Amino acid sequence: MDTQAADHESMPGSVARGPREAFHRDGITRIEGALDATLLSRCRAVFDHSLGHPGTMTKRIYPGTVHEHWADNINPAVREQCRELVRNPVFGEIVSEVLDSPRVWYSAEEIFYKKGSKVGRTPWHQDTSYGPYGGEQWCNLWISFESLARQNALEVVRGSHKGPQYDGSAYDDPDDPAKPLHGGAWLPLPDIEREREADPASWDVVGYPSEPGDLIVFHPHSLHGGAPLDAACPVRHTLVLRFFGEDAIYRPLPQTSDAIWEGGTGVRDDYRGLEPGQRLSCGGFLRIR
Ligand SMILES: O=C(O)CCC(=O)C(=O)O
Numbered sequence: 001m002d003t004q005a006a007d008h009e010s011m012p013g014s015v016a017r018g019p020r021e022a023f024h025r026d027g028i029t030r031i032e033g034a035l036d037a038t039l040l041s042r043c044r045a046v047f048d049h050s051l052g053h054p055g056t057m058t059k060r061i062y063p064g065t066v067h068e069h070w071a072d073n074i075n076p077a078v079r080e081q082c083r084e085l086v087r088n089p090v091f092g093e094i095v096s097e098v099l100d101s102p103r104v105w106y107s108a109e110e111i112f113y114k115k116g117s118k119v120g121r122t123p124w125h126q127d128t129s130y131g132p133y134g135g136e137q138w139c140n141l142w143i144s145f146e147s148l149a150r151q152n153a154l155e156v157v158r159g160s161h162k163g164p165q166y167d168g169s170a171y172d173d174p175d176d177p178a179k180p181l182h183g184g185a186w187l188p189l190p191d192i193e194r195e196r197e198a199d200p201a202s203w204d205v206v207g208y209p210s211e212p213g214d215l216i217v218f219h220p221h222s223l224h225g226g227a228p229l230d231a232a233c234p235v236r237h238t239l240v241l242r243f244f245g246e247d248a249i250y251r252p253l254p255q256t257s258d259a260i261w262e263g264g265t266g267v268r269d270d271y272r273g274l275e276p277g278q279r280l281s282c283g284g285f286l287r288i289r
Contacts, residue, residue, distance in 0.1 A: 015097040019217070023098050023139070027161035027222035028154075030208040034094060034215040035143070042085050043143050046078050047239045050111045053077035059171075067120045067174045070113040082109045083286050086241060091141070092289030098217055099137040101245025105285040107133075107270070110240040112227075117234040122227060123177035124192040126160075127220035127242075129168030130181070132271065134251025135280075137244055142216040144227075144238045152233040153207035154216055155226040157192070161219035166190070177225075184254045192223065243288075246281060250274040 015031060022029040035043065055075030062068050086092075086106045095104045112122065127133065127140070142154055157163075166189045168181030178191040195202040207226065210216055218224055220242065229236060250271060270284040281287070 015094055020098055023217055023219070026156065026158045026206050028156040028206055028208070028216065028218040028224070029098070030210060031094060031215045031217060032211070033213050034090065035213045037213075039088060039090060040143075040145075040213050042088075043239050044145055044237075046081050046085060046109065047111050047113075047145070047237055049081060050075045050078045050109070050239075051113060061171060062174050065174055066116065066118040069115070069119050071110065073110045074108045075111075078109060082106070082241070086243075086286070086288050089289075091241070091243070094215065094217070095139060095141075095243040096245075096289050098139055099243070099245040101137045101247070102289070103281070103287060104137075104243055104245050104289045105248075105281060105287050107242040107244055107280075107285060109242070112236065112238040112240070114227075114229050114236045115234070117229055117231045119229045120174060121177070121193065122225050123169040123171055124157075124223050124225035125169045125171070125189065126166055126223055128165060128251075129186065129189075130253075131220075132250055132252050133220055133244070133248065134277070135244070135248040137247045138220050139217050139243055140220050141241045141243070142218060142238060143241070144210060144216075144236060145212055146233065146236055147212065148210050148227070148233060148236070150207060150209045152227055152229065152236070153209055154218065154224060155205050155207035156218055157223040158204040158206045161222040163221075163223075165221075166223070182254050186254075192225070244280055244285075246279070248280040250276060250278050250280055250283070252276050 019029040019031050050072050055072050055077055057073045059071050061071055092104055165186050167186045169177055169189055170179040170181050173179055178189045192203050274283050
């Protein structure tokens with residue numbers, strides 16, 4: 001069942017109980033007006049710099065189709081700019097409260113740029129099938145620079161952040177969004193959108209409309225996707241900032257896969273020297289609180 005999420009009160013730099021509880025229960029929440037105009041424009045500057053200076057894991061997704069869009073991930077060109085940005089105490093306070101972790105660290109950024117009213121959904125996936133993210137205290141701050149209605153929102157399967165690990169989407173065929181990334185031991189990724197088309201109640205999905213300055217906070221292990229465009233919303237610029245708390249550990253991806261995003265130049269720097277199962281707080285990540 002699609003759920004229009006309820007509104008909650010929140011103050012910049014703190015997280016009201018409603019959004020915090022929603023994050024723990026559902027794996028996603030919205031913190032309204034968390035970023036003031038100055039902070040929002042600093043986020044936008046990161047986005048623009050990344051778009052203009054592609055990194056080592058840049059992807060033109062679905063090239064040559066109406067769904068073509070741009071994603072970049074852990075771009076060395078914005079590493080220092082991001083580390084400067086996330087030192088703003090708003091990020092540390094919010095992440096610490098949402099994760100219930102007194103100490104929190106910044107992991108990395110990602111951008112999504114979609115343009116054209118026919119550009120469809122980002123396939124359903126868990127970020128934990130692309131990155132070595134173990135433990136529970138993780139969140140992504142999803143920062144979009146346009147007003148987004150519910151039908152253009154990022155969506156998660158409610159509670160899936162507490163569920164099993166699925167294989168990732170190979171993310172190279174818009175007609176087969178559940179095509180396996182690794183194809184190994186993890187559960188095959190269900191074709192959630194096809195199942196929802198057949199039966200809209202088949203998956204319990206939650207998403208929030210948002211305005212510039214709002215944060216959509218979601219758990220990277222949740223099954224998430226969406227944010228398609230349409231005539232009313234023909235362009236989207238989104239910056240994603242990833243954070244973790246005390247219990248986060250290094251959980252390597254399957255050895256058998258050649259589709260490993262963490263393999264790009266410079267990308268592994270923060271993980272250097274870590275053993276599987278070791279706390280990420282022992283790595284080279286920036287502690288922000
Ligand atoms: O913005 C999108 O379309 C997808 C976002 C996403 O998958 C992520 O932030 O991990």
